Amino acid sequence: MSDPAPTPLPTKAALPAPRPQPRLPAAPPRPASHSYDTLDRATRAALARMTGGVSPFALLESWTDWAVHLSRAPGRQMALAEHAAENAVKLGAYTLRALTEEGHPPAPFAPKAYDHRFTHPSWQKLPYALWQQSFLATQDWWDMATGRIRGLRPDNADRARFIARQTLDLFSPANFPWMNPQIIEETIRQDGRNIADGAEHYFEDLMHILTQEHQSQPEGYRVGEDLAATPGKVVMRNEICELIQYAPETETVKSEPVLIVPAWIMKYYILDLSPHNSMVRYLVEQGFTVFMLSWRNPGAEMADLGLDDYRRMGVMAALDAISAIVPGQKVHANGYCLGGTLLSIAAATMARDGDDRLASVTLMAAQTDFAEAGELLLFTDESQVAFIEDLMWDQGYLDRPQMTRTFATMRAEDLIYSRAVQRYFLGRPDMPSDLGVWNNDTTRMPARMHAEYLRGLFLENRLTAGRYAVDGRVIALKDIKAPMFVVGTENDHIAPWRSVYKAKLFTDGDFRFCLVKGGHNGGIVSEPGHPRKHYRLGHREPGAFYMDPDTWLADHDPIPGSWWIAWADWLAEQSSGEGPPPAMGADGHAPICDAPGDYVHQV
Structure with missing residues (x-):
């Protein structure tokens, strides 16, 4: 049977004439939509200033x-x-x-x-x-x-x-x-003197809050004299960071140098505190050539610097300088907190691009997966991130008091109320300590960089979800083939150890996990000879099956002492030998000034 003949289309003459449409008055020109967006963002930024960056809507x-x-x-x-x-x-x-x-x-x-x-x-x-x-x-x-x-x-x-x-x-x-x-x-014992002293402390703190003046460091805790005092030279400087090379203290040193990437939320000298508890000094005494990044304290002029700028001009620029100073040698890279997250991104990018300059990777209290990021997730949802983004959009950076309040509220019982009772009602001044001085020496963070960190890593967890791109191409942690030493701390409420442990889930190379007694800072600064310290240490061979964190904890008994010793021994095992110390600096990276440099003093 043949197909039926197609129905002919109506000709133009056969189409019904369109009905006349009434003419509408011309719409007035609309202002650019970004004007409304600007008003919205400015309004939220003003509210964020009053709430300390916390979104009341969330x-x-x-x-x-x-x-x-x-x-x-x-x-x-x-x-x-x-x-x-x-x-x-x-x-x-x-x-x-x-x-x-x-x-x-x-x-x-x-x-x-x-x-x-x-x-x-x-x-x-x-x-x-x-x-x-x-x-x-x-x-x-x-x-x-x-x-x-x-x-x-x-x-x-x-x-x-x-x-x-x-x-x-x-x-x-x-x-x-x-x-x-x-x-x-x-009050009875002092006849009310404690109340008078407390009132004086209160007004001192109130004036500091209102003026935001930088408090001078107490006697005996001066940066460059008492703290951050390990001898060395600044051998590289750019608009983001300085690179410090520390002077050797042994006749021979391990062939592979150590690069430490600290967090940019604080000054680097958490890892070079007093001489007795300085990780830098300990490594130098063990015969390592140590380099340290010291981040600049950014202002509004650095608002457009992003997370990848910190990778390129921080980690990669430091590796280039070290390769010139210690040519032909791989580098033991060590990242702490946010610096460890940045280092993991840099290491995965290097592995993808065939850059094999890393002899090992150490991550200290650093998260790569943020699905279980602890109490900081209380401050991370779409509303909260947008609130902080608008605050940073207005001022160009996230300021010190806004970060300090966030961390303090997580342990308000101890960090806010107990301190207030001691200082304002008992009249007791804060007793200085090296860790306390460092804790008060906070820095700012560029708006774009911190927004990318909050949204891309904390909120959307792109790094372990296979959606984090560098130079337009996705990176993967499993590409990292260098041996890894990952450290978590038992009482960490900033980077919970089970979250830190998950780096094992997304890598498949030689992997050691070390669980240390203490908190986010005190667990890392755990020098030999410190009383009542212990750690647990486990080793996963390449290709071994995954072990969940609770099973791992049950299978590994505490080891008394400092985890620094076990880590230094592991670094020595990854090294290829020893030789004479390298020169301080090299062509193109001549010493600029003495350690601790200039950026650490910025307020």
Whole structure:
């Protein structure tokens, strides 16, 4: 059967005439949309200045999400009512025993391990013990109330718990002079002198907050004299960093030099503190040629510098300089915190491009995967990142107080309220220490670079998701073939050790993981001879099966002492031999000035 003949299309004459359309008045010209965007960003930036960079919209969303899901969970409501009744019974029984029995009956509620507000012995006496236990019972109930609920986003549950904790901490009995026995006893003992001294400290701090003047370093803690005092020379300088080469202290040195990439959020000398706890000095004494990057403290003029600028003009420029000073030798690269994240990006890029100059890679408290990035995730969602981006867009950088407040609120019990009680009510000045001086010597961060870090790594986790591109091409951590030594710290709330451990999941080469006692800073600065220190150390052969972190922890017993010793021994194993120390600098990289250089003094 033949196909039916096609229906002829209507001719132009056969088409119906279009109906006349009424003429609309010409629309007025619209202003450029970026004008509205600018207004929006300026408004958010102004609000961010008042909130310290914290998005109130993110907090409100989290609280609402928690409250709505709790309202739809009658079982959870009944469990909370039952838990409240149990706590009330425990509190009542404790009160009865405290009133009728001699001594101090065992308390049903205990503060968290990091909460030092109730350590004074008088908190065990009446009526202070009842106030303390009432507060801890309330805290215990809110911990349960803000737990995970089916359907509730986990990050919103964690943020709701954070909000509840911050609110409760504000009303702790330890914060009020008439409820804190330590303040009462000290005021009686000093006839009120502590209150006068505390008022003086308060106004000093208030003026510092208002003026943002840089506080001078206390006597005995001068940078370049007491801290960051290991001898050396600045052998390279550009608009982002200086490179320090440290003078040798042994007749022969390991053939491969060591490059340390510190975090740019703080000054580099966390790794070159006092002579007794300087990692740099320790390495030099073990016969290593050590180089250190010292980052510049950026201002608004560096707002457009991005994360890749720090890789190229920081890590790669340093490697080029070291290759000229120590020609023909590979380099042991070591990155700390954000510097370790940057180093991992640089190492993966070098591996992709066939650059084999790395003899080994050490990452100290540095995350490569951010899915379990700890309490910093409380401050990282789309609303929060946009808020910080607008704040940095307005001022060109993220400033020191905005970062300091974020870290302090994570441990508000100890870093805010306990310090306030000691300083303002007990009248005690802050006692200087090398770590404390360094901790107050913060830096700024360029707007573009920090926005790329927050959005690309923290928020979108591109590096381990296979979506992080350098020079237009994606990089992968599994391309890194150099042996790796990765360090996590047990009590790290900035880079939790299980998150740091995940570097093992995304690499398949020779890998050692070291878990150290201490926190983000104190665990890394763990010099030999430090009392009560230990570490765990495991080795994964290339191609071995993955072991989850909890199984790894159970399988590796603590080793007393400093992890520096094990690390230095491992570096020596990766080295090819020894020879005479290289010259200080080289053609094109002649010494510019003495260590610690100029950038470390920028405020």
